[in-house]
């Protein structure tokens with residue numbers, strides 16, 4: 154019988170249990186999950202540190218990849234490799250921290266040919282979001298020759314993929330991190346400058362010395378306000394996360410005096426075609442990029458401790474979950 158990690162509203166919050174078919178939600182497709190991964194949102198759900206879980210008990214896990222075991226939908230047949238990210242899975246709907254899960258076929262994307270299911274979860278929502286941020290910046294007109302592009306939360310999942318993808322696309326990447334011990338690794342990923350996060354956490358003046366042609370920000374709060382204040386004329390800044398703070402203590406000055414653009418990035422509810430386009434672009438990335446990613450592979454039983462470590466800021470790179478391990 155397949156196993157899963159469930160979270161409950163009482164102690165112990167996280168429990169690994171057997172899941173017989175009768176307990177699975179009613180959906181047209183059943184997937185045997187090869188890999189899931191741990192995102193910041195999952196860490197909030199597992200530890201209860203943030204209001205992610207909509208109803209209990211819940212199988213968390215906003216991402217998974219595996220093979221279709223059963224399908225009542227024309228688009229998928231047994232054996233097809235598929236990817237799931239977003240759509241409220243792992244929040245309102247049961248998710249990927251399980252050996253087997255049922256799912257709405259509208260939420261799936263076929264795994265693009267050259268990628269293995271493990272490789273897709275090396276990216277997961279984090280890597281998909283980094284690619285969507287790059288696409289947003291490009292669509293807003295950012296070009297490699299425009300000047301430095303800052304990446305915050307650089308040692309995290311979104312940040313480390315953003316560093317690699319931007320560098321691969323030819324941008325000069327300045328990585329901002331609170332973990333100087335990761336500087337060498339971030340250089341390997343393609344960062345040309347490493348800057349301490351603390352330099353960006355003070356309250357910014359409305360406008361500061363112009364530095365950034367672009368940015369991918371995972372932190373929000375004063376750090377994002379500082380990036381905006383330091384934007385060059387016509388800076389394009391993609392906001393993807395709130396690992397620092399959901400507030401944004403800024404002014405209109407960067408927008409009305411320097412023409413800055415703040416570009417929102419959502420990965421959870423993007424339409425199928427854009428999702429598929431992003432995964433196809435990911436599939437064309439050089440293999441070396443997957444090998445350079447720092448990765449730790451864990452079993453269902455280790456998720457609770459690792460989720461707390463992520464909330465405490467003690468993780469870096471990507472954490473893969475192998476439910477069958």
Ligand SMILES: NC(=O)c1ccc[n+]([C@@H]2O[C@H](COP(=O)([O-])OP(=O)(O)OC[C@H]3O[C@@H](n4cnc5c(N)ncnc54)[C@H](OP(=O)(O)O)[C@@H]3O)[C@@H](O)[C@H]2O)c1
Pocket residue numbers: 192193194278279282305306307308309310311312329330331332350371372392393394395396397418419420421463465466468469470
């Ligand atoms: N828009 C979307 O669709 C979308 C998708 C995925 C993720 N997100 C959001 O993006 C953010 C990053 O996600 P992730 O999966 O990359 O998480 P992650 O792997 O935990 O990385 C977050 C990084 O932020 C920095 N950080 C952590 N705690 C912090 C704190 N209290 N104050 C300041 N910096 C802190 C750390 O980097 P350094 O030590 O290097 O600074 C950490 O590695 C989260 O807010 C997440 O919810 C949004």
